[in-house]
Amino acid sequence: MNVHGRHYEKAAFARVLREAREGTGAALVLWGDPGIGKTALLEHAAATATGFTTLACRGTRTAAPLAFAGLHTLLRPVADRIDALPAPQAAALRAALGRGGECPDRFLIGVATLTLLSELATEQPLLITVDDAQWLDEPTAACLAFVARRVPGEPIALFLAVGHAAPAPGGPGDGGTVLEIGGLDDTAAEAVVRDAAPDADDETVRRALRAAHGNPLALSELPDVDAGPLGVGSGLRRAAVARVERLAAATRTLLLVAAAEDRGDRHAVRAAAAALGVTEHAWQDALRSGLLHAEGDRVGFRAPLVRTVVYDHAPPA
Missing domain, CATH: 3.40.50.300 (P-loop containing nucleotide triphosphate hydrolases)
Known part of the structure; x- marks a missing residue:
């Protein structure tokens, strides 16, 4: 490889x-x-x-x-x-x-x-x-x-x-x-995309770089160029789902709230999570997991693609 x-x-x-x-x-x-x-x-x-x-x-x-x-x-x-x-x-x-x-x-x-x-x-x-x-x-x-x-x-x-x-x-x-081990720089990331999808046009490559944030597995698992917004490759999805499923139910609820609130407004996420019964313990659990990070008034996912996994994998209820 x-x-x-x-x-x-x-x-x-x-x-x-x-x-x-x-x-x-x-x-x-x-x-x-x-x-x-x-x-x-x-x-x-x-x-x-x-x-x-x-x-x-x-x-x-x-x-x-x-x-x-x-x-x-x-x-x-x-x-x-x-x-x-x-x-x-x-x-x-x-x-x-x-x-x-x-x-x-x-x-x-x-x-x-x-x-x-x-x-x-x-x-x-x-x-x-x-x-x-x-x-x-x-x-x-x-x-x-x-x-x-x-x-x-x-x-x-x-x-x-x-x-x-x-x-x-x-x-x-x-x-x-x-x-x-962090994400790849743009030059290396583009090389991964070109290896995985030699026929991808420049716009698809740019979208992949924006979505993957240097994650090589995500970069190498490009969807079909006509499939709409870039999704998460199956390998990365399985790995992220496994991490989420190991967390307590309240922590998973918090992650879902954070994934649904796409502005990264920490106060909005806290208010919505509290209405669903999420406690401070769940917040600490989510931060310890490395999936979620918070700084000042902002909250977000360490890897943006994980946000997609959390949202897509949540049951309909």
Whole structure:
């Protein structure tokens, strides 16, 4: 996948990879709105990591309740190396990965994982990429946090994408450098549109740039040029809907009021929301979610396309 723009992020990746080659690795943690390009950046890092062994895993909501599911995916390509570890470490890691034995000690699993990764990295530098780390099962997240705090002394680069919220202390990339991934500039954004829709006319491209605010997924999912106002692509819609559905009912009501009041008048939104029973707690929940922001007398959505999703997804009642 061609990653347009992102010069700062690419330079950060190149620096971490260079330092890992020299034996001093680091962890880099990416966060930002749905569709903003975190996955594409991880893929770019893997594609440019010449001479590295690469291991990867991705958190999913379905696997989140399953202990060590993420670690199983990450270490599966090198599972044959486990038996070469010191016996207690090998036993603990085999048990964690469902290969027999009693319920393992988590500290020993962390040590075993670090030992295994360190041994791999002595042969050639190691790149680990973790996408959607916010959905990792808790034991895997804890194990990766253990590893992340120790890669500075190893030829290991650890890149993680953690979703829409800034990573909390103690997460899988704990101690790493945190990068917020924002929208593309107009030049890179136009390149994304041209890649996705080579035949789009200039007016369609301009409308896409205005609507998407630099979000690569939205830019790449242009509707038919005759379909009227630009809508939200299916991938971005699914991601935004999932975020909204996790919120409490009163918070979703507040978001809908804010989406319906298109002037961004905070007083009008407050009055209408209060008439529908929305409390201060819902306001704070909406602001914490990162979907809504308020400043002075103004209120609005952090990503304008999310406003469309909130409004369109609301039930008729």
